[in-house]
Amino acid sequence: MAEIGKDIYKAINYLNENKPLAIPTETVYGLAGNALNEEAVRQIYTVKERPLHNPLIVHMGIKDDIRKYVKEIPEKAHLLIDAFWPGPLTLLLPKKDIIPAITTSGKPDVAIRVPDHPITLELLNHLQFPLAAPSANPFGYISPTMPQHVQQQIGDKIPYILDGGICDKGIESTILGFKDGEPVVYRLGAVTQEALERIVGTIQFITKDNLAPVAPGMLSKHYSPTTHTVFTDDLNHTLASYAEKRIGLLLFNRKYPSNDIIHQEVLSQHADLDEAAHKLYAALHRLDACNLDVIIAERFPDTGIGKTINDKLERASK
Ligand code: TXA
Ligand code: MG
Numbered sequence: 001m002a003e004i005g006k007d008i009y010k011a012i013n014y015l016n017e018n019k020p021l022a023i024p025t026e027t028v029y030g031l032a033g034n035a036l037n038e039e040a041v042r043q044i045y046t047v048k049e050r051p052l053h054n055p056l057i058v059h060m061g062i063k064d065d066i067r068k069y070v071k072e073i074p075e076k077a078h079l080l081i082d083a084f085w086p087g088p089l090t091l092l093l094p095k096k097d098i099i100p101a102i103t104t105s106g107k108p109d110v111a112i113r114v115p116d117h118p119i120t121l122e123l124l125n126h127l128q129f130p131l132a133a134p135s136a137n138p139f140g141y142i143s144p145t146m147p148q149h150v151q152q153q154i155g156d157k158i159p160y161i162l163d164g165g166i167c168d169k170g171i172e173s174t175i176l177g178f179k180d181g182e183p184v185v186y187r188l189g190a191v192t193q194e195a196l197e198r199i200v201g202t203i204q205f206i207t208k209d210n211l212a213p214v215a216p217g218m219l220s221k222h223y224s225p226t227t228h229t230v231f232t233d234d235l236n237h238t239l240a241s242y243a244e245k246r247i248g249l250l251l252f253n254r255k256y257p258s259n260d261i262i263h264q265e266v267l268s269q270h271a272d273l274d275e276a277a278h279k280l281y282a283a284l285h286r287l288d289a290c291n292l293d294v295i296i297a298e299r300f301p302d303t304g305i306g307k308t309i310n311d312k313l314e315r316a317s318k
Contacts, residue, residue, distance in 0.1 A: 002155040004147045004163050008123045011162050015127065020044045022136045022150040023123065024164025025115035027088045027172050027190050028143035028281070029150050030059070030133030031158070041102045041132050047157045050139045055105040056132040057090050057173070058112045061124030069099055069110060069130065074181045076200045083199045086116035088169055088190035092177035103132050113173055119164045135172060142223055142288070142316075145170050145281045170278035171308055179204070188311050190277070192304045222315040225288035229295040231310075231317035242294050248287040250297035250313075252276060263290045273306045280309060284316070 002022070003010075014021050018040040020033040031048055033040035035058045045052055058069065063085050066073065070093040073081075077091055095110035104110050112130075115121070124131065135143040136150045144150045145167040155161070174189035176196070183196065184204045196203050227248070232238040235256065239247065248263040249256055253271040255264050265283035267276035287295045297313045300306040 002151060002158050002161045004151065004161045006119065006163050008119065008126060008162070011123055011160060012126055014159050015040070015131070018043060019159055020047050021158050022144075022147070022154075022161040023117075023120050023131065023133060024147075024162060024167060025059070025088075025117050025120055025133075026168045027115070028145055028167055028170070029136040029147070029161075030057075030115075030131070031136040031154070032059070032131040032133040034127075035059075035103050035130045035132035036098060036100065037129070038100050038102050041100065044132060044134065045102075047154055048134055048137075048139055050134060052102070053105045054134075054139075055107055055111060056103055056134050058099065058103065058110055059115050059120070059124065059131045059133055060112065061114065061121050061127075061130075063114055065130070066093075066112060069096055069112060070094060071096055074178050076181065076183055077178065079199050080176065080183070080196070084191055084195075086114040086121065088116070088171075088173040089113060089196075090173040090175045090189075092175065092186065109177065111175060117164050117168075119162060123162065140222060140224055142225055142281050142284050143172060145278075149282070149285055166278075166282075168278065170280055170282075171305070171312065174308075176203075188308045190305070190308070193307065194304055222318075223312050224316045224318075225284050225295060227288050227290075227292050227295050229297065229313075229317045231297050231299065231313045233299050235296070235298050238296055242296070245293040246291065248290050248292040248295045250283055250287060250295060252298060252300050262292060263287060273301065273304055273309070276300065277305045277309055280312065 020043045023032045033044045090111045090113040092109040147161045169190040172189045174191040175187040251266045267279045300309045
């Protein structure tokens with residue numbers, strides 16, 4: 001199994017040997033390797049069992065380093081960088097040759113961000129290279145938000161998990177690219193539509209209805225528990241159709257009054273959507289470990305980070 005610890009020098013040694021390891025970010029844990037080294041990146045794909053056509057996000061410690069990796073930065077990208085970095089916003093921008101093709105799966109754009117986590121920023125600032133890191137889960141499964149999730153899922157395949165505690169946001173970064181200088185969101189994440197629009201005005205969204213998936217975070221099935229998962233607007237009605245089954249519930253702010261439910265997860269008793277996002281994946285991991293016939297998740301208020309939660313649950317239930 002992987003060692004779990006806080007020793008950035010140990011992490012640096014493994015990274016210099018091109019061995020992928022897990023790092024904390026404010027969103028979810030990442031499976032990290034030298035983004036400029038083909039062999040290190042190849043190892044990430046292998047450990048994650050991820051198809052090579054699904055590119056990786058590059059993580060830097062310092063905003064200004066973006067000039068080393070990206071050819072052009074549109075005006076609105078500057079505004080977004082000033083507003084959100086370090087933080088959970090990933091930008092898609094035309095890459096320089098220093099980023100190898102394998103890191104972007106041959107795409108002309110690189111996905112890049114500065115994560116907001118003290119131990120990972122310290123690590124990045126000690127390295128001579130940026131870190132490519134997808135979420136540290138096997139392809140398609142729920143993202144890890146604590147070291148134990150990583151240990152359970154891929155602990156036998158990596159030497160080290162850098163322990164940064166429980167991820168603050170608990171949900172992946174928002175991914176945003178540009179079309180003719182105008183921002184386009186490819187994956188809604190921890191930065192909300194409202195927060196983006198306060199900085200750059202109206203934002204377009206790419207959905208699977210108007211484009212082939214550019215960011216496979218847009219794959220319709222993703223972030224999924226192994227247990228069959230249903231996402232509903234009408235809890236009573238859905239419950240009635242699973243009578244006699246072993247049911248687990250994922251709820252916003254109150255328990256369901258019934259003794260027939262095996263396990264209930266209430267994400268925020270105070271109806272706080274940020275708290276709900278922070279706790280979402282850990283709750284799904286626990287539900288998935290209950291040997292249920294079905295997980296039923298209710299729709300969350302469709303505002304702010306609630307939109308992101310609903311999007312993730314929609315994909316988990318496909
Ligand atoms: O919060 C996050 O973004 C976390 C932490 C570790 O930073 N990372 C993460 O990575 O969620 P991953 O690989 O699980 O999801 C990244 C998504 C994928 O759907 C990938 O296809 C898309 O970003 N992506 C990465 N590079 C891209 C590129 N050059 N063009 C289009 N999509 C890209
Ligand atoms: Mg992922």
